Amino acid sequence: MRDARDTKDQILDAAERLFAAEGFGATSLRRILGDVGLNPAAIHYHFGGKDEMVEALFERRLGPLNAERMRRFDALETRAGAAPTVASIVDAFISPALAPAARGEEGERFLRFVGRYLQESGEAASARLRRTFEPVIRRFVDLLARALPELRGEALAWRVHFLVGAMFHSMTCREHVSWLCGGVPSVSLERAREELIAFASAGLSAPALHAAELRS
Template structure:
């Protein structure tokens, strides 16, 4: 079955962005690799930024759907979900997503690592836009599990968890994702609960609030 022009552009862009980075890769390089023209990129995506968003959307939609399905099941069973159950619903589908070490999965993980390491604000906003609704749902669920948690600190703590999860996902030798997920969930839950007992200095709090 022939690959559509749109998918050829997405595949080529994903390979090049992962290999060269977002800023060094040009639309001309992408169209040459995809055997397409610039008009096709403009037609399907409108801009390089929207092309980047489409790449993340293509890979993350199924993952986010799996996460929300598990969270829905947890919330339907109880008024106050267990913290570990909420974190597991976020973590394990992501590790399952990368299991197997196939070329496409590893390439996308390389792309994610580049995106997290990049200092470009617009790039971060494009990436966050694809999972912002998921993070809001999980932040609300964690807040229900830990009703005394500080909302500002919690947002930053969830970012820390995402960072740890992304680095774990990038490990190509992942085999038993169930065990790895359990370890990461235990680690994250301990950190979140521990933060309830440790008040941060006012100066640090003001910094957190300013960056939220």
């Protein structure tokens, strides 16, 4: 009746939009396929199930995104002479995700979805995300470890974890920022990208904690 390629993309578009808006668990196949004008069960022909559709959603966007991050990491490492700054490493990790989000609806939708999925999902999803992200995260952590030699394993891990949390939260609960700053109706995602780089770089660069400095 219509081209399968188009149909698949239409389904993924609708799914991404609804997952971002309502959450993963709250969005039924019925709703998604209804938006495309198909029977709920069509999902099984095109993808195999709800979980497999999520996998397709990830692959469609995460491949290019993580490839871009790797390219930027490469560029930082091969730049002769200057060792990369913490801010430039953070920029290479954050901007491929947040710059498209700042440019338009589509990029933002995907990040909102990933953020929600990350929180909602159980072990299986966690493992899936880990498989996808591990190479790029490990590279990121290695670069940071060289730029911040005083930061030991667990400290660096927590701080990277905070950065990731801040990044996703910035997308998924963006509306909170409007009332946080006293009712500015529309906040800028480009601004968020810049502030996050500044915030996270400074946070990562904070002095390492030693037993003696711990506060109550």
